[in-house]
Amino acid sequence: MRVEHLELEGVLLFVPTPSHDDRGLFTRTFDAAIAAEHGLDHTAFVQDSQSRSRLGTIRGMHGRSGRGEAKLVRAAHGAVLDLLVDARPGSPTFGSHVTVRLDDVSFAHLYVPPGILHGYQALTEHADVCYRIDREHDPAEDLAVRYDDPDLALPWPLPVTAISERDRSAGSWKELRSILSA
Numbered sequence: 224m225r226v227e228h229l230e231l232e233g234v235l236l237f238v239p240t241p242s243h244d245d246r247g248l249f250t251r252t253f254d255a256a257i258a259a260e261h262g263l264d265h266t267a268f269v270q271d272s273q274s275r276s277r278l279g280t281i282r283g284m285h286g287r288s289g290r291g292e293a294k295l296v297r298a299a300h301g302a303v304l305d306l307l308v309d310a311r312p313g314s315p316t317f318g319s320h321v322t323v324r325l326d327d328v329s330f331a332h333l334y335v336p337p338g339i340l341h342g343y344q345a346l347t348e349h350a351d352v353c354y355r356i357d358r359e360h361d362p363a364e365d366l367a368v369r370y371d372d373p374d375l376a377l378p379w380p381l382p383v384t385a386i387s388e389r390d391r392s393a394g395s396w397k398e399l400r401s402i403l404s405a
Contacts, residue, residue: 224237224240226238229323231307231314231316232314234333234336235334236323237257237334238329239251239252239329239330250330252297268294270355271356273352273353274352275349276343276349276352277348277384278349278350279345279382279384279385280345280350281342281343281370282344282352283341283343283370284341284370284390284393285342285365286340287337287361288364290337291336293335293357294354294355295332295333295354295355297330297331298327298350298351299327300351301327301347301351302325302326302327302345302347303343303345303352304322304344304346304379304380305341305343306320306342306343306379307322307323307339307341308375308396309339310338310366310399310403312404318396320375322378325343342377342390344381366399367390367394369391369393369394369396370386372396
């Protein structure tokens with residue numbers, strides 16, 4: 224398994240090496256020892272979730288206040304463009320974003336550290352995304368920024384076909400920055 228350090232500090236991409244034969248394929252999608260070599264405690268994850276989205280659907284941009292939330296994200300079926308925004312005040316990449324394609328071909332896992340806003344857009348007819356999260360969900364700590372905030376200018380590749388009312392009515396990046404700096 225190869226581990227890539229992405230442009231935002233602490234964001235990691237775990238890329239397994241599938242073995243193909245006449246039956247299909249086999250791949251290890253997670254390895255605790257490799258995660259530990261990169262500072263991740265796999266026992267810290269307490270909740271698994273899965274979502275299914277239609278082509279063009281956007282989910283995000285979400286984060287957590289307080290201690291934040293770390294997660295491992297992968298596409299179990301189909302493909303998504305995963306998008307991360309650094310919302311950690313004091314970070315040298317604060318306000319910067321990075322995109323990663325997650326799909327059921329590469330089987331890559333994306334590690335999202337606390338303080339990063341997360342969202343994605345489905346690139347295939349159906350996309351199943353699995354999350355392993357290090358904290359139980361507390362709606363009182365939810366943070367969100369509009370997916371189309373002009374200050375962030377996030378590069379969504381497809382027209383939006385579906386988005387929740389919560390995501391459509393999320394606040395601006397400017398509003399979140401003022402909350403984070405308070």
